[in-house]
Amino acid sequence: MIENLRRSAVAFGLAAGATRAVYAGLRRRRGGDRRWERTNYAGRAVDLYAGPAVAVGAALGALPAPTRAAAAPAVLAAGVCGAYDDRNGDHRRGFRAHLGALRDGEVTSGAVKLLGIGAAGLAAGALLKARPVDKVLAGVVIAGTAHLVNLIDVRPGRAALAVLTLSTPGLLRGPEPLALASMGAAAAIVGDDLGERTMLGDAGAHALGAALGTAIASANGRVGLVIHAAGVVAAAVYGDQVSRRIAGSPM
Numbered sequence: 001m002i003e004n005l006r007r008s009a010v011a012f013g014l015a016a017g018a019t020r021a022v023y024a025g026l027r028r029r030r031g032g033d034r035r036w037e038r039t040n041y042a043g044r045a046v047d048l049y050a051g052p053a054v055a056v057g058a059a060l061g062a063l064p065a066p067t068r069a070a071a072a073p074a075v076l077a078a079g080v081c082g083a084y085d086d087r088n089g090d091h092r093r094g095f096r097a098h099l100g101a102l103r104d105g106e107v108t109s110g111a112v113k114l115l116g117i118g119a120a121g122l123a124a125g126a127l128l129k130a131r132p133v134d135k136v137l138a139g140v141v142i143a144g145t146a147h148l149v150n151l152i153d154v155r156p157g158r159a160a161l162a163v164l165t166l167s168t169p170g171l172l173r174g175p176e177p178l179a180l181a182s183m184g185a186a187a188a189i190v191g192d193d194l195g196e197r198t199m200l201g202d203a204g205a206h207a208l209g210a211a212l213g214t215a216i217a218s219a220n221g222r223v224g225l226v227i228h229a230a231g232v233v234a235a236a237v238y239g240d241q242v243s244r245r246i247a248g249s250p251m
Helices: 002-028 050-061 068-088 095-103 109-128 132-152 158-171 177-194 201-219 222-237 239-248
Strands: 037-039 045-047
Touching (some): 068 201
């Protein structure tokens, strides 16, 4: 218990410290690259530097965890795939649009993200679990949670606050390094996100979701994996409705 508490404290500190350091460094070196700028829902210009920052922070925060070999690569892969979509994405949204384009021979940035994060989730699940069914379920939970957090990221602070909230129940069983890593990265950037100075973008939302999903997958057995997998699949199927409801809800 004491060792796990120590690991969890280190995970939180690493994730929060690295996130702030990377974010501050990117802001200093911005150099007018407008590909890392967006206009948010309220018409304000914000940067996308929070995304790479939380991806690096959450990945580093996963290193004290015993399951770091699964968690850190999954977080980084989700962040890279999300960053690719941030910089190269088009107007198409949702699985159906991107899969339809893929059937027509066009590889969209959304398809790259979908396939890349899906593969990373399955690879992480294979490292986390022993039985084939559990490996697949864990992969679905990891990739699906990454997608879920991205669906929530439709207004300032929504995704970061969701990660902080969803990470809390697992801590009731005791300190968990992976959960603390995702919380540390989210906590480090939530003020700037709420202040509309930055946004997580796909890079940050997917990275935080992958970190949270890996924590959930590693902590649950077959029944828990089935329940969580069903939840994230349902969210993916009804993704547009989920995003619209969150966008319209008050803080």
